[in-house]
Amino acid sequence: MKNPALTLPRKWPRVSFGRPSNRAVILIGLAAYAIVSWIILNSPDTPPVRFRINPVRLVEASAVLKLHVVGALSAFGIGAALMMGVKGRGLHKRLGYAWVAAMAITAISSFFLTGLNGNQFSWIHGLSAWTIIGLPMGITAARRKDIAGHRKQMTGMFTGGMLVAGLFTFLPGRMMWSIFFGA
Numbered sequence: 001m002k003n004p005a006l007t008l009p010r011k012w013p014r015v016s017f018g019r020p021s022n023r024a025v026i027l028i029g030l031a032a033y034a035i036v037s038w039i040i041l042n043s044p045d046t047p048p049v050r051f052r053i054n055p056v057r058l059v060e061a062s063a064v065l066k067l068h069v070v071g072a073l074s075a076f077g078i079g080a081a082l083m084m085g086v087k088g089r090g091l092h093k094r095l096g097y098a099w100v101a102a103m104a105i106t107a108i109s110s111f112f113l114t115g116l117n118g119n120q121f122s123w124i125h126g127l128s129a130w131t132i133i134g135l136p137m138g139i140t141a142a143r144r145k146d147i148a149g150h151r152k153q154m155t156g157m158f159t160g161g162m163l164v165a166g167l168f169t170f171l172p173g174r175m176m177w178s179i180f181f182g183a
């Protein structure tokens, strides 16, 4: 018989990333981020890292870049709440549409941003294209009551699109990194 004294109450919401492939994407993304960051930080051209918050580059950035960051941070917050399994069908639906709008703003605005690959699109624009195709597919699946398909689409975009693209914006040298660790 279970000893009730040993059964800890579960206070934390359960975060589910759905399929094991989503967890694999997060682990591969983290490993790739760690390796690329290590290479950049060990390059002789990289200035020493010291923590301080300096949002000047973001304050002086273009309106489209500010829109991108606001969209991305909103999508991150709303997406995290949805992944924790907010209760109530109505609330899930309202938050879901808000998340779709925030992701669409993030992805569409990113097509007006370049820099990583000179003036050309970079591999991250591939994630933006995937997001623009995936969002209507995820909505269509929900409307058809294809819950498994809806969950697969949306959790895949949150992990692969949001978490991985968001993590890579914090690569040493990129703007988000320079806000916290720039010279």
Ligand code: HEM
Pocket: 065, 068, 069, 072, 073, 076, 106, 107, 110, 111, 113, 114, 115, 116, 117, 120, 121, 122, 123, 124, 125, 126, 127, 128, 131, 161, 162, 163, 165, 166, 167, 169, 174, 175, 176
């Ligand atoms: C927390 C999440 C995110 C933050 C804070 C963020 C922030 C930024 C910032 C500051 C830039 C321009 C400066 C730079 O390249 O360093 C940028 C560029 C970009 N972002 Fe994001 N972003 C986020 C999520 C996303 C997501 C989810 C996508 C795609 C679905 C995305 C796609 C892009 C693309 C394609 C670029 C242009 C990259 C290039 O220069 O080629 N971002 N992001």
